[in-house]
Amino acid sequence: MRTEGMSKEYVARKYDYEPHRLEICVDCLQILANGDLGGAEEDRTTEEVVADMVEVWGDLLGQITLGRTQEEDETEEEYENSTQSEDEGWFSMSSCEGCGSGLGGDRFYATAWLPIDEEITT
Numbered sequence: 624m625r626t627e628g629m630s631k632e633y634v635a636r637k638y639d640y641e642p643h644r645l646e647i648c649v650d651c652l653q654i655l656a657n658g659d660l661g662g663a664e665e666d667r668t669t670e671e672v673v674a675d676m677v678e679v680w681g682d683l684l685g686q687i688t689l690g691r692t693q694e695e696d697e698t699e700e701e702y703e704n705s706t707q708s709e710d711e712g713w714f715s716m717s718s719c720e721g722c723g724s725g726l727g728g729d730r731f732y733a734t735a736w737l738p739i740d741e742e743i744t745t
């Protein structure tokens with residue numbers, strides 16, 4: 624971590640949140656990207672998916688962004704290449720970490736930016 628030239632205050636703010644990688648279903652992807660299922664309501668309506676996501680995340684739902692962050696052992700090029708193929712999604716039977724759905728299906732990466740305990744940032 625390079626902190627030269629940065630004020631102490633800036634460093635603290637920069638690391639207030641820590642990314643946690645999630646694997647989410649296509650419904651959650653649609654909600655996060657567009658705010659609704661955009662006519663692709665098959666098993667659940669937009670309202671039902673949002674309600675499920677709120678049940679899992681509560682107020683932290685607003686902290687979730689699409690895609691994943693670069694791994695420490697990954698070069699910029701490796702990151703770019705793998706995220707391009709990851710955008711297509713992949714099949715998984717594990718439950719969705721966005722809405723908790725246990726249905727198997729396509730999964731995509733998302734990132735939850737969760738507050739770090741204050742003692743870590745001070």
Ligand SMILES: [Zn+2]
Nearest residue numbers: 648651719722
């Ligand atoms: Zn989901």
